Amino acid sequence: MAEYRRENDDQKALEAAEAALQDPALSVEATCALAAIYYRAGALGYAIKMLASLMESTTYPNDIPEVLAVLYAQAGCLSDALYLAKLATTEKPAHDVLDYFGPSFPKFADAFAQVSAKPLMASGMSEMNAGNLDRAKFLVQQHLIILPNDVEALDAYARILTQLGEITDAIGILRSVSTLAGPSATLLSRMGHCLIQVGDFQEGLACHHEAVARAPTSAPILGAAMADMRFFDRPEAAATGIPDTWATQLASAAPKTVRTAPKYAGASPVRICYLCSSLDSDELRGMVGAIARSHDRSRVTVVGFGKGEAEGQNNQWSRGAFDLWRDVSSLDVTTMGALIRGEGIHVVIDADGLLAPARSSLFQRNTAPLQVSWLHAPVTGRAPGNYVSFSPGSGDMGEGRLALAGGRYCLSGSTGAAPVASPAPMESGETITFGVELSRAELNPRLAMAWGRILQAVPGSVLLFRDTGMFGDQASIDRIVSLFGNAGVSHRIDVVKGGDRAEFAANIDIALLPFPSANILAYGEILCGGAPVVALSSSGSGADMGAFLTQAGLGDALVAADVAAYVAAASALAGDKAGLVALRRGLPERLASVPSFSAKGFARMVEDAVIGALGQLQA
Known part of the structure; x- marks a missing residue:
């Protein structure tokens, strides 16, 4: 195994170590080799777990405390790192384990100088925010191997599992968090969403009610409950009382002083801004990207307010779709409203809706001459604000609504594939x-x-x-x-x-x-x-x-x-x-x-609707 390490051949070292594990005489050496392989693969939790298991024996290799001190420092576990570093000073000098980790393995002083709090979890959250969910899951999992009862990490892990669609596992984790730390409003809200996702409607609704009772003024808590109302019929949703509570809270939290909406003076091309930072499926992102890409640039300029950098891996759907892209994922609603005004936007089209519940009060701030609710609107009730809603159908839809004759979705999706006739x-x-x-x-x-x-x-x-x-x-x-x-x-x-x-x-x-x-x-x-x-x-x-x-x-x-x-x-x-x-x-x-x-036809329908509405505002 050591010779493979010197040759930097981790695959052969892995095969040799796995085979050696079956031999009691070689199991310690094999465990050390596997720990080093895991370490180089970024699996810090696995590496620590394997080496820590050897310390349960009285005959562990002398340099294991030194290696573990470095690993714990890299994992942000300060007390464990200091204890093992002190223990290492009592051991005779050795390189039995260090040789497997190689010459680039840091000294304890260097690792200790770079200690940070929960680095694995922090990296996992960064990956989650960038949309790299599999990587995020792996990193937080490594953290939990080291600190299995870390409530913050368990909650983060449940969020990642939920986004990956592993709902049943997420419910189990959330229940563990509830047992360890008690059911907070945020935890109950997430539990409610997960339970509804698996079809346990009444249990999920009960969790949402309890979350709202604990945090009745929280826009994210109320917005998350409102988003789940789409799985209920309108009368059922209205009967829960959640839509009324949500609308009342938004109205009470409105800005004390609201600026007059900017005036549209006939500028051309019209500047359209899509709010699209929280779209929750590849299909949806692909559709929005295809529509934005298909707009007639002689009529409109298209701005995207999204999540992350435009060049990011998770934003491939937006390539070539927007003339300007802004990362608004960290902005509060007041700052976002100011940014919309600053960009000279004429039409704001909200594709996120209740997927971004903390932003529900944006349209109360008169950010643009025309504000439009497009997707993920409430199934019942209406958020307060000066805006219109795209509605499926034709003709005069009444005050506050703009008709989209073919519905609010482009059914050819992102591919624009031609329909086919297939025999029944x-x-x-x-x-x-x-x-x-x-x-x-x-x-x-x-x-x-x-x-x-x-x-x-x-x-x-x-x-x-x-x-x-x-x-x-x-x-x-x-x-x-x-x-x-x-x-x-x-x-x-x-x-x-x-x-x-x-x-x-x-x-x-x-x-x-x-x-x-x-x-x-x-x-x-x-x-x-x-x-x-x-x-x-x-x-x-x-x-x-x-x-x-x-x-x-x-x-x-x-x-x-x-x-x-x-x-x-x-x-x-x-x-x-x-x-x-x-x-x-x-x-x-x-x-x-x-x-x-088609995406091109859908884009024309949107252009006609909003340019016509702007004309009415100008008249």
């Missing part, structure tokens, strides 16, 4: 296959009952779940069986893994859009893949899909105003096999006929 699977068989893609938070009892009614109305039909990693564990499978067992159709549900959405669309006859919340961009891909989508227009996501399908001339067949009509529309389409075949064959032409289907 039932053409080669008798079974009608319905298809869905959703998260655990989007699967609710009312939805399962509606889908159960559809399956009962279409004899022999099956419902195919496209699993994106959400339904792989036994608890999720048990929940599906329970929900659909209540509707008497659990034996007609199947979960499929692998394959892209185009492949999924080709293997189903009809897609069913979940309600009240759905990943509408995923269903845009399914539409492009050739499968018609049935939507409930009275729900949040369904309103956008309904507006698009109506503009495509498919409203009568695919768009329903209530749950009964939703069930009837899906059942009728499944029963009209000739009509279904014809609809699928003509689907590409129908989709392409909607101007806002």
Whole structure:
């Protein structure tokens, strides 16, 4: 093993060390070699854990305390580093372990001179903020190996797991934090979000209520609860009282003196600023980037207020999309408002909405002549402020709303792939296959009952779940069986893994859009893949899909105003096999006929809407 170290061949050293671990006579040497390999790989926690395990023996190598003193200093563990450095002075000089770490391994005095507090966790948080979640998870994990009961680190680890979609693990960590430090408002808020994400709606709602009760004036706490209201029907969300509490608190926290909004004097090109620092999926970031990239620069200049440097790895989606980029991730709402004014912005378009709850009061500050709420708006209620909201549909939408005829989402996504016509699977068989893609938070009892009614109305039909990693564990499978067992159709549900959405669309006859919340961009891909989508227009996501399908001339067949009509529309389409075949064959032409289907067309729709609104302000 030592010879491989001298040759800088860690792979061969690793193989030799792993083999030597099985030999009691060589296990100490192998452990030291593995610790050195972990150290050079950046796994400081693993290295410390392995060497510390050897000190439990009375015959550990003499230079282990010296090496561990350096490692603990590098990990920011001051007391451990000092104790081991003192212990090292009582040992005879040796290089049994030091030789494995090599000549570049620092002296204790040098490592001690650079001690900082929780460096692994700090680096992990920096990586998380930069969007490098796997690296962030690794670094905080190393910290927790050394300090397993560090509440701050456990909380940070849970946040990273949540962003990675490892929700069940995050809940376990949060419960550990609650046991160690007590349930703070912030912890309860995060717990509420995670529980709702796995479909435990009432437990999650109870946590949100308790968080709000403990911090009733906190914009992030209230905003996080409001963001989760999208998984509830409007009456259910309103009944929680959270929307009223949120709006009241925002109104009470409004600036005492509000400046008059800047005047638009007809300048051209119009300066549009997109607020896009908190977009939470690659699909969403890709869509916003594609739209911003497609704007007509003779009409508008496009500014992006985002997170991190434009050249950062996590901002590849923004390349070539914005004429100017500002990192606003660390700015408070007052400073951001001043920056918008300073940049001479004419139109602010908020794509973050409730994903950035601390910024909910921005539009109370009259930062630009026209302020527009675009995505992630409240499902019920309205934040106070001088702004208008993009709304799906056409015609005069009333005061405070700007119509987007094709809905608020560009359904060709970031790729702009042309829609295709694919044959219905039932053409080669008798079974009608319905298809869905959703998260655990989007699967609710009312939805399962509606889908159960559809399956009962279409004899022999099956419902195919496209699993994106959400339904792989036994608890999720048990929940599906329970929900659909209540509707008497659990034996007609199947979960499929692998394959892209185009492949999924080709293997189903009809897609069913979940309600009240759905990943509408995923269903845009399914539409492009050739499968018609049935939507409930009275729900949040369904309103956008309904507006698009109506503009495509498919409203009568695919768009329903209530749950009964939703069930009837899906059942009728499944029963009209000739009509279904014809609809699928003509689907590409129908989709392409909607101007806002492409990113370029969507950008023109936005330009027309905001320039028209600016003209009305000027009149």
